[in-house]
Structures are given as structure tokens and as C-alpha cells.
Amino acid sequence: MEKADIGLIGLAVMGQNLVLNMADHGFRVAVYNRTTTKVDEFVRGPGRHDNVIPTHDLEAFAQALSRPRKVMLMVKAGEAVDATIQALLPHLEAGDIVIDGGNSLYTDTERRVKELAAHGIHFVGMGVSGGEEGARHGPALMPGGDPAAWPEIRNIFETIAAKVDGEPCCKWMGEGGAGHYVKMVHNGIEYGDMQLIAEAYQLLREGVGLDPEALHEVFDRWNRGVLESYLIEITRDILAVRDEDGTLLLDKILDAAGQKGTGRWTAIDALELGVPLTLISEAVFARNLSAMKEARLRASEVLRGPEAHFDGDPEQAVAAIHDALYCAKIVSYAQGFMLLRAADEHYGWKLRYGDIALTWRGGCIIRSRFLNDIAAAYAKAPDLENLLLDDFFRAAIHEGQAGWRDTVALGVRLGLPTPALASALAFFDGYRSERLPANLIQAQRDYFGAHTYERMDRPRGEFFHSDWAGLARGGEG
Numbered sequence: 133m134e135k136a137d138i139g140l141i142g143l144a145v146m147g148q149n150l151v152l153n154m155a156d157h158g159f160r161v162a163v164y165n166r167t168t169t170k171v172d173e174f175v176r177g178p179g180r181h182d183n184v185i186p187t188h189d190l191e192a193f194a195q196a197l198s199r200p201r202k203v204m205l206m207v208k209a210g211e212a213v214d215a216t217i218q219a220l221l222p223h224l225e226a227g228d229i230v231i232d233g234g235n236s237l238y239t240d241t242e243r244r245v246k247e248l249a250a251h252g253i254h255f256v257g258m259g260v261s262g263g264e265e266g267a268r269h270g271p272a273l274m275p276g277g278d279p280a281a282w283p284e285i286r287n288i289f290e291t292i293a294a295k296v297d298g299e300p301c302c303k304w305m306g307e308g309g310a311g312h313y314v315k316m317v318h319n320g321i322e323y324g325d326m327q328l329i330a331e332a333y334q335l336l337r338e339g340v341g342l343d344p345e346a347l348h349e350v351f352d353r354w355n356r357g358v359l360e361s362y363l364i365e366i367t368r369d370i371l372a373v374r375d376e377d378g379t380l381l382l383d384k385i386l387d388a389a390g391q392k393g394t395g396r397w398t399a400i401d402a403l404e405l406g407v408p409l410t411l412i413s414e415a416v417f418a419r420n421l422s423a424m425k426e427a428r429l430r431a432s433e434v435l436r437g438p439e440a441h442f443d444g445d446p447e448q449a450v451a452a453i454h455d456a457l458y459c460a461k462i463v464s465y466a467q468g469f470m471l472l473r474a475a476d477e478h479y480g481w482k483l484r485y486g487d488i489a490l491t492w493r494g495g496c497i498i499r500s501r502f503l504n505d506i507a508a509a510y511a512k513a514p515d516l517e518n519l520l521l522d523d524f525f526r527a528a529i530h531e532g533q534a535g536w537r538d539t540v541a542l543g544v545r546l547g548l549p550t551p552a553l554a555s556a557l558a559f560f561d562g563y564r565s566e567r568l569p570a571n572l573i574q575a576q577r578d579y580f581g582a583h584t585y586e587r588m589d590r591p592r593g594e595f596f597h598s599d600w601a602g603l604a605r606g607g608e609g
Contacts, residue, residue: 135198136162136185138288140206141216142234143170146260147206148178149267150233153292155183162187162196166216194223201228202285209236217244226252229281233260235394238309238316242479245277245308254281259305259315261496262294270294272496273302274318274488276311276481294495301494306481313475314488317468320398320412322497323391324464325363327415327552332457333367335539339442339546340449344380347371350450358458358528361500389419398471405474410559411464414551437547449542455535460556462529465506466519467559486510520563529560575600 139162140151147165151174154161162185165171175186187193194201201224207216213232220230230253232241241257248255259274260267273293275282282304293302305311336342336350351368355361375381395416402409421428442449469485476483489507492498509522519525540557543550562568577583584595 134160136160136196137198138162138202138204138285139164139187139193139197140204141165141193141220142206143174144206145264146233146267148174149264150204150206150260150271150292151184152178152181153268153270154288155179155181157291159183159288159291160185162193164188164190164193190220190223194220199225199227200284201225202231202288203229204231204233206233209234210240213240213244217248221251221253224251224253227254229254229256229284231256231258231275231281231285232312233258235259235315235319235392236312237397238313241277241309241312249278254278254284256281256285257309257312258289259311259318261315261318261492261498263497266294266495270301270495272318272491272494272499274305274311274314274491275302276305276307276309276314279304279307294499296490296494299490301491301496303484303487303491305488306476306483308479308481310479310481310483313479313481314472314483314491316394316397316401317472318492318496318498319394320409320415320471321464321468322363323395323398323415323419324412324468324552325361325461325498327418328411328457328460328464328556329363329367330418331543331548331550331553332453334548335453335543335546335550336450339542339548340446340453341442342446342450344371344382354454354457357454358501359454359461361502362497363500386425387422388425389422391416391419395419401475402471405471405478407467407471407474408559408562409467409471410555411460411467411552414555418549418551438545440545440547442542442546452535452538452542455532456539456553459529459532459536459560460553461502462519462525463556463559464552465502466525469506469519484510484514485516486514518563520560533557533560 137159138154140147141164143163143165151161151163160183163171163174164187168188171186171188175184185196187196203220205213205216207213213234213236217230230248236257245255256275256277260271262271270293273289275289290300290302293300305314336347348368348371351364351371355364355368370382373381375384395412399409399413399416472483472485486507489503489510493503505524506519509516509519509524516522520529536557540550540554574585578585578597579600582597584597586592586594587596
């Protein structure tokens with residue numbers, strides 16, 4: 133029997149769709165699942181394909197693969213990945229390649245690269261974005277890990293990835309945990325984008341008072357401009373879906389958002405690296421607050437906000453909210469790439485930021501027209517310190533910030549929460565400030581804890597301490 137080009141373990145929906153994607157592109161794929169009945173169900177159903185080879189134990193699975201063996205894992209992140217690797221190891225040999233396509237924490241990937249290298253096996257941690265549809269017809273892929281593996285697997289993954297302008301949305305990210313780190317930041321930005329859109333929706337619906345038909349038209353119009361993206365597109369579609377009784381289905385969905393943890397990981401890592409990832413962190417906290425449904429119901433009975441009502445021009449408000457969404461989106465990506473830059477400096481991955489933007493242009497959840505502009509910014513200046521300093525994005529912020537400020541003020545006046553829009557604006561104002569009130573914080577820290585401070589009239593690196601209480605007493609009278 134002809135050997136398989138690659139094997140895949142884990143036949144949940146994502147795994148099945150990746151198998152079908154590879155098989156449709158002419159690659160022979162051996163499949164295995166710990167619950168072997170899933171293998172039989174798959175090959176009797178959607179996996180009935182000449183290029184799919186079913187196996188029922190790991191020995192047969194390994195024997196079905198051409199050398200060097202290429203094994204892709206699509207199992208639950210965490211202990212399940214380690215358990216699968218340990219079970220697989222006796223059937224592998226030096227030079228074989230293991231690829232983890234789940235949402236693994238990048239530090240686990242760093243560890244696995246080293247552990248498997250000790251056995252002569254190349255390990256790759258690959259972010260896969262695009263959901264079920266992307267897996268089936270073209271995902272965005274973010275591989276990283278042992279670079280020796282890339283020449284062996286490159287053709288397969290570039291072939292099955294989404295394409296934009298003929299270019300595959302699949303680039304080698306770097307060594308160690310780089311691939312899964314980039315995917316983690318992608319998911320953090322996804323949290324931010326979704327929260328920004330939700331805030332814009334609430335302002336339009338509850339603040340300005342647009343009905344579902346008008347909202348649908350607004351998002352449809354926005355999707356033909358600078359905000360064109362997958363998330364704006366699906367929001368437009370959601371606003372057109374009616375339930376059986378003719379009412380908007382969205383209105384019947386419980387307002388408690390779930391999360392799987394990658395946004396939280398992004399925020400935690402930003403804290404560890406000292407990066408002010410304010411917008412994405414607020415998006416994570418907003419989901420946490422939404423999950424407190426019962427507590428919010430109780431609070432709504434006793435806590436009151438302003439009695440103000442919108443009395444402005446609806447079209448002007450729509451335009452302002454559009455600009456706020458666009459400006460805050462720029463900040464979200466600027467913060468995301470700040471985090472990537474800090475991690476790159478810490479881990480030495482040699483990330484190529486333009487390649488990351490190109491990878492995210494298609495197949496993934498945050499795909500948008502906007503990413504072409506990010507790729508262009510890094511093509512022009514690969515060492516760009518911050519996206520906000522690029523000519524294109526600086527001009528966009530300057531043009532849209534009046535509407536952004538009006539939108540945040542509108543939310544405050546009406547008592548509608550805008551944590552992501554407002555935190556993005558606060559970051560922008562802080563980042564562009566030559567001086568911040570942190571001098572007072574340093575004085576306070578030195579007063580109560582003798583933590584010392586630097587002086588603006590002395591070289592950086594010289595530290596001073598003052599007897600603040602004594603000086604204050606000496607100045608009395």
C-alpha cells in the first residue's frame with residue numbers, strides 16, 4: 133500500500149476538516165483517534181476518500197506513514213498533548229516530525245521542542261485559525277518550533293492554507309514557542325475586536341436607537357470601507373437573522389460570553405513582560421463581567437445610572453462610532469504587535485512582523501483589509517517601534533480621533549459601558565504624552581517605602597531618596 137504523506141491524530145471537527153482539506157489537495161492522510169469508533173464513523177461518512185487511510189492503533193498508524201514521518205496532533209491542549217506524544221514516541225524514530233495544531237500554551241511548546249529534540253524528533257507548534265470553515269477550505273497557519281522540520285512540511289501546509297493575492301496565509305514564525313505565541317496574540321486581538329464591535333453595537337442600538345434593519349445596513353456599509361473584515365461581515369449577517377416568531381434571534385441570546393483562555397493568557401503574558409495591553413485586557417475583563425449575569429441582575433435593581441437620552445443627529449453619531457471603532461482597532465493591533473516585539477526580544481525568536489500580518493489576512497477570524505496596511509507599514513520599516521508611528525496609521529488616528537472622543541463621551545453620558553473603546557483612547561493619550569503624573573507616584577513610593585526616584589535634571593540611572601516627612605515639616609509655617 134502506498135504510504136501516507138502525513139498522519140493526523142484527533143478526529144473532532146477541526147481534525148476531520150483538516151484531513152479533508154489535505155486529502156482534497158492530493159495528500160494521502162493516515163488518521164487515528166483514541167476512541168477508534170470515531171475513525172470508522174469518519175471513513176464511513178465525510179472521510180470516505182481515496183486519500184484517507186484509517187488506522188486503529190498507533191503502531192499501524194506509524195507504519196502507514198512515509199519517512200520522515202509527519203504527525204499532526206489535533207487533541208485538547210495540555211495534558212492530552214503530552215499523553216499522546218508519550219504514547220506515540222515508541223513508534224517514531226530520529227528525524228520524524230510531530231506537529232501540535234491545537235491551542236497550546238507557548239511555554240508548553242517551548243518545553244516539547246526541547247524534550248523531543250533529545251529523542252532526535254523535530255517538534256512544531258502550529259497555530260491554526262479560521263474555525264471549522266477555515267480548516268476545511270483554507271486556514272491561517274502559524275508554524276514555529278524546530279526549524280529543521282519546516283522544509284519537510286512546508287509544501288503541505290502552504291498548499292492547504294488560505295490564499296490572498298496568490299500568497300499562502302502560512303509563514304514560518306520562528307523557533308521554540310513562536311508559532312503558538314503568535315496564535316495566542318491573534319486570539320487576544322480577536323477578543324479585542326469582538327468587544328469593540330459589541331460596544332459599537334450597543335451604542336448604536338441602545339444609545340442612538342437604531343432598529344435591527346438600520347443596524348444591518350450600517351454594518352453592511354461599514355464592511356465596504358476601512359472596517360471591512362470577517363467579524364464586521366458576520367455581525368452584519370447576525371443582525372439579519374430572525375427567530376421563528378419573526379423577532380431578532382440575537383435578542384434571545386443570553387448576554388454571558390464564554391472564553392477558552394487564550395485571551396487571558398495574552399493579558400497575563402503582557403503583565404509578565406510589562407506591556408500595557410490595556411484594550412485586550414479590558415476585553416477579557418468584559419467577558420468576565422458578562423458572565424456575572426445573576427450578580428448584574430441583582431445590581432440592576434438597586435444601582436442607577438444617568439437619566440440622559442440621545443438627542444443628537446443619528447447619522448453624525450453613526451459616523452463618530454465608525455471612527456471610534458477604527459481608531460480603537462488601530463490601537464488594539466498596535467498593542468498586540470508591541471507584545472509580539474517584547475516577546476521576541478525576550479525569547480530571541482526573530483519574528484517577522486510583516487509576515488505575521490500577511491498570515492492573518494486570510495483564513496483566520498481577524499482577517500481584514502486593515503492587515504494589508506499593517507503589512508505595508510512593516511515592509512516600509514521592518515524595525516517600526518509602534519504602528520501608531522507609521523504615517524498611514526498616524527494620519528488615520530488624527531482624522532478619526534474627534535469622533536472617537538465624542539463616542540466615548542456619549543457612552544459616559546448615557547451610562548453605556550465602553551471599556552475597550554475608552555481604554556484604547558486612554559492608552560493613546562498616555563502614549564502621546566511627553567509627561568505623565570508618574571512623578572507623583574514615584575514620590576509617593578519613595579515617601580512610604582524608600583523606593584527612590586530618578587530626577588529629570590540628572591542622568592538616567594542615578595537614584596535619589598528624600599526624607600519627605602521631614603522636609604514637609606520643615607516647610608510648615
